[in-house]
Amino acid sequence: MSSSTQSQRTEALTIDAVAHCTEFAAAQARQAGFPGARVDEIELVVEEVVANICHYSYGDRLGNVELACRRIGGPALELIFIDGGRPFDMLTLPEPNLAVDIDQRGLGGVGVPMMRALVDQASYRRDGERNVLSLVFHSACRLGGSAQLA
Amino acid sequence: MESTIQTFANVVIVQVDGRIDHSTAPAFGSILLPHVEGCAGDQKKLLVDLSKVNYMSSAGLRVLMIAAKGCRNQAGKVVLAGLQPSVREVFKIGRFDMVLETYPTVRDALAAISPAAGAIYVDR
Numbered sequence A: 001m002s003s004s005t006q007s008q009r010t011e012a013l014t015i016d017a018v019a020h021c022t023e024f025a026a027a028q029a030r031q032a033g034f035p036g037a038r039v040d041e042i043e044l045v046v047e048e049v050v051a052n053i054c055h056y057s058y059g060d061r062l063g064n065v066e067l068a069c070r071r072i073g074g075p076a077l078e079l080i081f082i083d084g085g086r087p088f089d090m091l092t093l094p095e096p097n098l099a100v101d102i103d104q105r106g107l108g109g110v111g112v113p114m115m116r117a118l119v120d121q122a123s124y125r126r127d128g129e130r131n132v133l134s135l136v137f138h139s140a141c142r143l144g145g146s147a148q149l150a
Numbered sequence B: 001m002e003s004t005i006q007t008f009a010n011v012v013i014v015q016v017d018g019r020i021d022h023s024t025a026p027a028f029g030s031i032l033l034p035h036v037e038g039c040a041g042d043q044k045k046l047l048v049d050l051s052k053v054n055y056m057s058s059a060g061l062r063v064l065m066i067a068a069k070g071c072r073n074q075a076g077k078v079v080l081a082g083l084q085p086s087v088r089e090v091f092k093i094g095r096f097d098m099v100l101e102t103y104p105t106v107r108d109a110l111a112a113i114s115p116a117a118g119a120i121y122v123d124r
Helices: A015-031 A036-057 A111-118 B025-036 B058-073 B085-093 B106-113 B115-120
Strands: A004-009 A065-072 A076-083 A121-127 A130-138 B002-008 B011-020 B045-056 B078-081 B101-103
Touching: A015 A036, A015 A065, A015 A076, A036 A065, A036 A076, A036 A111, A036 A130, A036 B058, A036 B085, A111 B085, B002 B025, B002 B115, B011 B025, B011 B058, B011 B106, B025 B045, B025 B058, B045 B058, B045 B085, B045 B106, B058 B078, B058 B085, B078 B106, B101 B106, B106 B115
Parallel strands: B011 B045, B045 B078, B078 B101
Antiparallel strands: A004 A065, A065 A076, A076 A130, A121 A130, B002 B011
């Protein structure tokens, strides 16, 4: 299995951080030969993850997010999000009940189901003062079928 | 983000062109949400044409939810038309198919919500 690692670090948790990370991840996926539809799926997830880090990990205060990308066999990409905010494991967020009337729904709540539907493998660890979230994406699209994250 | 606003009879059609993500969702909101005002009963209905949108993240869904709730609070109606396959899948994940009515085309939507508007609709 061959692997290579590239990483990028954003300067601040602004709206630019989300765009910066999605652009980086998309470029890596394209370079790895992923189809355009799968690149879009990866961008959807990266946007959710970075927005959640901004909100939950940093409480909407400024902070840094580092996004590293590692190409692994399959072909697949591992995206590793590292932040220095308070402990936050996105994988344990409860699944919202979206099967309710519009009056009972909040404005958000789509991020977690989106991640579970589009990611092939996920893990989280607290490493000292840092949150480390690893997401693995295989090159095959997950939408258009009934694939769900195990 | 480019947009086109057209009015046919009692229906305002908002068409947006491009990608709706974290950075463009505020612009999408600025285009769409002012048209929610006055959407009540048959007086005014809102139709969002998404046929030229091929990417929508949860930030875009949030804007649509605000519009849907706003119309609902006024006993009004907002519907969507022309969802591209990728956007339709995102809708399914977010169960937005339970929140908003969707139609394959603008013409189909008009036929369902306002035959009067459908009769005079001209596709640009």
